[in-house]
Amino acid sequence: MDTNKIPWLMLPLFLLCFSLESHVSFGADTISFNQSLSGDGTIVSASEVFELGFFRPGNSSNYYIGMWYKQASQPNTVWVANREKPVRDINSSVLKIVDGNLVLFDESELPIWSTNISSTNSTSVEAVLLDDGNLVLRQGPNSSTILWQSFDHPADTWLPGMKLSFDKRTNQSRSITSWKSQDDPAPGLFSIQIDPSQTDQIIFLWNRSQRYWFSGTWDEQTKSFTLLPELRTLYLYNISYRHVSNENESYFTYSFDNSFAISRSSIDASGQFKAMLMLTNSGEWSLFFSQPRQQCDVYGYCGAFSNCNEKSRQFCNCLTEFQPASQKEWDQQLYTGGCVRQAKLKCGNDSVNGREDQFLESRMTTFPTNPRTVTADSIKECKSTCLNNCSCTAYAYDESIGCSIWTGDLLNMKQVGEDDAKGKSTLHIRIAEFSNPKNKKGPIIVAVAVSVSAGVALLGVMMFIIIRRQRKTISSTKAAQSSVMAYGYKDLQKATKNFSERLGRGGFGSVFKGTLPDGSLIAVKKLEGINQGEKQFRTEVSIVGAINHVNLIRLRGFCSEGSRKLLVYDYMPNGSLDKHLFNAKGSGKLDWKTRYQIALGAARGLAYLHDKCRDSIIHCDIKPENILLDVDFCPKLADFGLAKLIGRDFSRVLTTIRGTLGYLAPEWISGVAITPKADVYSYGMMLFEIVSGKRNFQNSNDGSTFFPTWAAQQVTEGGNVLSLLDNRLNGNVDLEELYRICTVACWCIQDEEIHRPSMSQIVQILEGVVEVTLPPIPRFLLIDTTLSLCSESQSTL
Ligand SMILES: *[C@@H]1O[C@H](CO)[C@@H](O)[C@H](O)[C@H]1NC(C)=O
Ligand SMILES: *[C@@H]1O[C@H](CO)[C@@H](O)[C@H](O)[C@H]1NC(C)=O
Ligand SMILES: *[C@@H]1O[C@H](CO)[C@@H](O)[C@H](O)[C@H]1NC(C)=O
Ligand SMILES: *[C@@H]1O[C@H](CO)[C@@H](O)[C@H](O)[C@H]1NC(C)=O
Ligand SMILES: *[C@@H]1O[C@H](CO)[C@@H](O)[C@H](O)[C@H]1NC(C)=O
Ligand SMILES: *[C@@H]1O[C@H](CO)[C@@H](O)[C@H](O)[C@H]1NC(C)=O
Ligand SMILES: *[C@@H]1O[C@H](CO)[C@@H](O)[C@H](O)[C@H]1NC(C)=O
Ligand SMILES: *[C@@H]1O[C@H](CO)[C@@H](O)[C@H](O)[C@H]1NC(C)=O
Ligand SMILES: *[C@@H]1O[C@H](CO)[C@@H](O)[C@H](O)[C@H]1NC(C)=O
Ligand SMILES: *[C@@H]1O[C@H](CO)[C@@H](O)[C@H](O)[C@H]1NC(C)=O
Ligand SMILES: *[C@@H]1O[C@H](CO)[C@@H](O)[C@H](O)[C@H]1NC(C)=O
Ligand SMILES: *[C@@H]1O[C@H](CO)[C@@H](O)[C@H](O)[C@H]1NC(C)=O
Numbered sequence: 001m002d003t004n005k006i007p008w009l010m011l012p013l014f015l016l017c018f019s020l021e022s023h024v025s026f027g028a029d030t031i032s033f034n035q036s037l038s039g040d041g042t043i044v045s046a047s048e049v050f051e052l053g054f055f056r057p058g059n060s061s062n063y064y065i066g067m068w069y070k071q072a073s074q075p076n077t078v079w080v081a082n083r084e085k086p087v088r089d090i091n092s093s094v095l096k097i098v099d100g101n102l103v104l105f106d107e108s109e110l111p112i113w114s115t116n117i118s119s120t121n122s123t124s125v126e127a128v129l130l131d132d133g134n135l136v137l138r139q140g141p142n143s144s145t146i147l148w149q150s151f152d153h154p155a156d157t158w159l160p161g162m163k164l165s166f167d168k169r170t171n172q173s174r175s176i177t178s179w180k181s182q183d184d185p186a187p188g189l190f191s192i193q194i195d196p197s198q199t200d201q202i203i204f205l206w207n208r209s210q211r212y213w214f215s216g217t218w219d220e221q222t223k224s225f226t227l228l229p230e231l232r233t234l235y236l237y238n239i240s241y242r243h244v245s246n247e248n249e250s251y252f253t254y255s256f257d258n259s260f261a262i263s264r265s266s267i268d269a270s271g272q273f274k275a276m277l278m279l280t281n282s283g284e285w286s287l288f289f290s291q292p293r294q295q296c297d298v299y300g301y302c303g304a305f306s307n308c309n310e311k312s313r314q315f316c317n318c319l320t321e322f323q324p325a326s327q328k329e330w331d332q333q334l335y336t337g338g339c340v341r342q343a344k345l346k347c348g349n350d351s352v353n354g355r356e357d358q359f360l361e362s363r364m365t366t367f368p369t370n371p372r373t374v375t376a377d378s379i380k381e382c383k384s385t386c387l388n389n390c391s392c393t394a395y396a397y398d399e400s401i402g403c404s405i406w407t408g409d410l411l412n413m414k415q416v417g418e419d420d421a422k423g424k425s426t427l428h429i430r431i432a433e434f435s436n437p438k439n440k441k442g443p444i445i446v447a448v449a450v451s452v453s454a455g456v457a458l459l460g461v462m463m464f465i466i467i468r469r470q471r472k473t474i475s476s477t478k479a480a481q482s483s484v485m486a487y488g489y490k491d492l493q494k495a496t497k498n499f500s501e502r503l504g505r506g507g508f509g510s511v512f513k514g515t516l517p518d519g520s521l522i523a524v525k526k527l528e529g530i531n532q533g534e535k536q537f538r539t540e541v542s543i544v545g546a547i548n549h550v551n552l553i554r555l556r557g558f559c560s561e562g563s564r565k566l567l568v569y570d571y572m573p574n575g576s577l578d579k580h581l582f583n584a585k586g587s588g589k590l591d592w593k594t595r596y597q598i599a600l601g602a603a604r605g606l607a608y609l610h611d612k613c614r615d616s617i618i619h620c621d622i623k624p625e626n627i628l629l630d631v632d633f634c635p636k637l638a639d640f641g642l643a644k645l646i647g648r649d650f651s652r653v654l655t656t657i658r659g660t661l662g663y664l665a666p667e668w669i670s671g672v673a674i675t676p677k678a679d680v681y682s683y684g685m686m687l688f689e690i691v692s693g694k695r696n697f698q699n700s701n702d703g704s705t706f707f708p709t710w711a712a713q714q715v716t717e718g719g720n721v722l723s724l725l726d727n728r729l730n731g732n733v734d735l736e737e738l739y740r741i742c743t744v745a746c747w748c749i750q751d752e753e754i755h756r757p758s759m760s761q762i763v764q765i766l767e768g769v770v771e772v773t774l775p776p777i778p779r780f781l782l783i784d785t786t787l788s789l790c791s792e793s794q795s796t797l
Contacts, residue, residue: 032126036096037065044070045131049262050078052129054090058183062086065095065104065113066185067133067150069262072278072285078133078157078264079150080185082113100147102127102137115148133159155185157266158192158254160239164202165251166194175205178267181334189300189336190271199250200243201225204273204291212271212299213292218243218252228291239263265289269334271298296414299369303338304409305429307365311502312415319413320360321431338409343432347390356387359395359428364421367396368410376403386430398425484545485557489564496524504576504625508642513571521571522556526564527642534560541567544641547613551605553628553636572636574629581624581693592733594633595690599741600766601635602627606683607759609640610676617641618674622682623663624689665753677753680762684748687741693726708749715742716774740765746775 024035029045031037042053051070054063055077065081082104087093089107096103100122104113115137124140125147135150151162154176158164166173175193180186195203195214202225204213216227223241238257244250256263264285265275275289292298295315296308302316303325309315316330318339324330325337345357376382382403386392394406410429493499495514503511509528515521537560545555559566574580577598580590590598602622609617619626619640628636665674665681688696688708696707711724721739722731744765750756755776757765764770 029130030126030128031095031097031102033097033123036094038094039091043129045129045133047131049131050129050133052135054087054093057179057185060086060183062088063090063093064185067129067135069133069264069278071262075182076264076285077185078155078159078266079135080155081150083155084186085112087112097125097127100125102148117148132161134161155179156268157264159265160254160256160263163251163253164192164194165249166196166199167249168199169248171196175208176267178271179269181269181329181332183332188269190267190269190298192267192273194250194252199245202252204267204271206271206299210299212297213273270295271301300336300338300411302335302413304411305339305341306335307413307415309415313499313502317415319362319410319429321435338411341431342435345390345430345432347387347430357430358433359383359386360431360434362413362427362429363424364416364418365413365427366416367404367413367427368394368406369412371396371404371406373401374403374405379403383428386428392430394427394429396425396427401425484542484555485568487557487559487566487568489559489561489566492524492559492566492568495522499524499526508639514568521573523569523571525567525569527566537565540641543614547609547617547641549605549608549612551601551635551637552608552640553638569638572628573631574633576625576638577627577629577635577690578624580629581689582695590633590693592729592737596734596737596741596766598627598629598633598635599687599690600763602637602686603683603759603763603766605635605637605640606679607763609637610679610759616676618676619679619682620674621663622679622686624686627686675753676759677756680748680756680759681753683759683762684745684756687745687748688724691724691726691738691741691745693728708745711742712746712775715739715746716776740768740772743772743775747772750775 022035023041024031024037024043029043031043037043037053040053042051044051048070050067052065052067055066055068056063057075057077064083064086066077067079068076069078081095085106087104087106092107094105096105098111101117102115103111106112117137122139124143125137126140127135127137129135133150136146137148139145139147151159152174154162154174156176156178158176164174164176173193173196175191178188178190180188189207191205191208192202193205195201195211198217200218202215203211206212214227215225218225220243239254241252241254243252261277263275263277265273267273272295273291276285278285294310295301296310302308305319305322306316307319309317314333316335318324321342322339323342325340329335329337347357374382374385376385376397379397382395382397382405385403386395386405389405389407391407392405393408394410396404398404413427416424492514495516496512497514499510499512501513503513503523505511509526511523511525513521514524538558541555541558541560545558548554553572554570555567556570557568559568606619606622609619617640619637621639622637626638628638630636663682663685665678685696685708688711691711692707694707713719714721714724721742722733722735724742725731725733725738744757744762747755747757748762761770765772
């Protein structure tokens with residue numbers, strides 16, 4: 001009898017009469033000798049945190065043994081056993097203990113994966129799934145002898161308690177390796193490990209050799225890395241990192257002691273390391289930390305002969321005269337395979353002698369990595385050096401640097417804007433020939449072009465008619481209740497030139513620039529993750545649309561066609577505050593007076609949302625990216641009210657916020673109810689950035705101090721407040737205003753929300769109507785032991 005085919009529901013009965021090899025019983029956390037796991041059976045850790053069994057990733061038809069958080073929805077796989085050897089039929093594949101090992105047999109009964117320890121050949125060996133996500137093979141029930149554990153064989157995920165280690169005896173680093181793609185857990189190109197040459201830092205590698213990110217060395221005093229001071233704030237959420245070094249090994253590990261949430265960190269198939277939190281009742285992950293911050297900074301992300309541009313809808317685009325190596329992967333947004341030539345080079349091909357390769361000028365890209373400098377006195381000589389060597393793929397000539405050439409694949413090129421391209425020398429990329437219409441295919445192309453454009457014109461006329469008809473129905477029926485216009489999707493598609501110019505990406509979706517037929521500029525936000533019904537959506541939109549304040553961005557209209565939900569706003573010519581604050585060049589216009597007005601305006605907008613609306617509206621995502629500036633640098637809050645659109649359940653709102661933890665108030669993570677004071681906290685963090693002109697996390701004065709800590713010290717101890725000021729302002733500041741704004745910021749970031757002022761109080765303080773007293777230093781800022789404390793004056797505002 002084939003026991004594998006027996007559904008687990010029948011098991012209890014079955015066990016009574018027959019027990020040769022049984023399935024793991026429902027809810028068990030252990031696979032013991034003579035038991036097996038098959039089909040959709042799983043084992044679950046004792047407190048039901050993790051589950052292990054067969055799973056099928058994404059659209060793949062393959063199955064793997066994997067482990068996942070039980071409460072979170074897929075995909076949340078934290079470990080995969082048989083990464084490279086999938087099974088097809090889970091009903092006839094089994095995972096069981098054989099000769100002291102946990103072994104996976106595929107449908108042909110071949111062992112395809114094993115814990116592979118030298119056999120102890122003991123019938124007491126068992127595999128247990130523990131509550132920390134460690135699958136452990138041990139000598140027997142209650143035995144402390146661990147024979148094998150999945151923590152020593154990580155996949156792409158670093159769980160709390162897992163060691164990222166370097167074995168000093170073998171000089172081997174244990175690495176965490178990305179999946180190949182969302183559908184394929186086989187080891188991909190990107191990995192994380194300890195730097196073997198400097199074992200107190202973490203590095204990211206491409207293809208196990210090329211490093212593209214490093215953490216900076218560990219600082220035992222602040223318990224963070226020199227290039228990642230923001231790790232220190234994670235203390236607030238009971239996440240703490242630890243470094244241990246002894247004669248055998250050096251390792252990093254972290255703990256996450258939070259009863260309301262779970263956490264995971266992993267390196268994804270696109271090469272970014274992402275740390276996530278999930279409130280246990282929300283079922284969805286929220287990203288709180290990712291490195292490298294820019295996707296285009298991941299080495300080889302776009303593959304060879306391809307340009308990276310985060311502003312385009314598709315991040316990677318092949319160079320002219322090149323095409324994706326695999327269109328299928330490209331369509332799945334997997335770009336690492338890169339691009340290939342449409343036409344083979346002529347160089348080295350005797351049958352085409354007498355004809356030379358050409359060079360394509362590419363001015364709007366950064367140079368690829370790994371250039372070689374060769375001696376050449378002119379651009380002509382540089383070109384001929386490249387032309388004469390068949391492995392040369394590109395050259396660039398610059399008066400001061402001289403001649404640079406590249407051989408082989410061109411990697412890591414980034415698209416740059418017109419401004420950045422100015423004054424930069426041009427990259428010349430070798431191609432076989434230009435596929436322009438000036439060849440013998442000319443007439444055909446022209447003919448095709450004519451017929452195509454005729455078709456397009458016809459289509460255009462038809463669409464025009466359709467749109468006209470649609471617009472008529474819309475304007476006659478729907479725009480009635482409020483001042484908010486309803487737009488057709490096609491109108492917005494046209495206005496935004498098919499969503500081609502992306503202005504930015506926020507928590508709720510991407511924003512695109514557009515022009516309405518009347519010439520007015522708009523910003524169109526494509527919402528993601530809105531599951532509301534039509535009627536409810538329209539109701540919420542009309543509520544948000546009715547909110548009118550000079551410091552809040554105006555909602556002009558919306559589009560709701562099935563799952564397509566878009567919002568239309570006024571376009572703000574000066575973009576968002578972050579561009580002016582953090583851009584090295586762009587601070588010129590933001591003098592102190594402007595900054596103060598921006599801080600005050602943002603406070604007024606928030607106070608209006610909190611106090612003056614019928615239902616108090618919590619913004620939930622205050623940060624410089626969401627402060628837009630009109631032509632006169634008057635600030636306008638963006639993205640308010642969207643939390644309402646998502647739903648009233650705030651834990652779900654959190655999951656859509658893609659900011660760094662830096663702006664998030666502690667109560668977001670602690671699980672208590674969110675009040676408008678959460679916005680006050682984020683606002684305070686932002687004030688520091690307005691003063692310093694730098695991100696709090698990137699602005700460490702002496703390389704180790706977290707900026708708000710230092711600022712709080714200056715404020716509360718009567719230190720030099722002027723030293724907090726952005727040095728690009730050259731000290732041109734109203735000292736009293738500076739003092740006031742810094743003091744308010746300190747009050748805003750108090751741990752206890754009751755100690756934080758309300759937004760209306762903040763407006764009064766900034767207006768100078770109310771005096772402000774000295775605040776205590778927030779708890780989390782005290783982790784710096786070198787910091788002397790301020791008086792715990794619990795004075796009220
Ligand atoms: C395990 O299976 C063997 C036969 O394969 C059987 O003799 C033995 O009794 C079983 N042991 C247990 C504990 O069920
Ligand atoms: C699965 O395939 C469908 C259709 O081919 C596609 O729309 C969807 O995005 C795919 N999902 C994933 C996770 O790749
Ligand atoms: C496994 O068996 C179950 C019923 O026993 C069936 O519903 C399922 O489709 C089978 N799965 C596969 C992959 O054959
Ligand atoms: C088990 O380990 C041995 C060496 O330790 C290796 O040769 C063998 O390929 C491994 N088998 C599997 C299935 O991993
Ligand atoms: C394990 O031990 C049993 C007897 O105890 C023996 O029959 C079997 O061959 C052994 N297996 C291995 C792999 O040594
Ligand atoms: C394992 O420990 C538990 C409790 O500590 C005990 O009840 C159980 O009998 C032990 N099992 C064995 C096989 O020793
Ligand atoms: C590990 O590296 C150190 C220093 O680079 C060297 O002294 C030592 O011999 C190496 N050990 C092994 C096992 O390779
Ligand atoms: C990765 O490195 C190996 C050699 O270590 C090489 O064969 C392979 O082509 C590299 N992969 C890519 C995508 O360059
Ligand atoms: C290092 O390894 C040796 C041999 O395995 C062991 O005796 C010793 O306790 C280990 N040291 C530490 C600090 O774990
Ligand atoms: C953080 O840890 C402390 C002490 O371990 C504990 O009292 C507190 O409840 C934890 N916080 C959360 C949010 O779980
Ligand atoms: C050389 O050129 C000829 C004619 O263009 C072409 O058919 C052939 O494939 C080329 N050979 C190589 C090695 O590129
Ligand atoms: C062409 O460049 C490659 C790579 O730099 C070099 O190894 C080779 O010697 C060069 N060939 C000639 C003919 O100069």
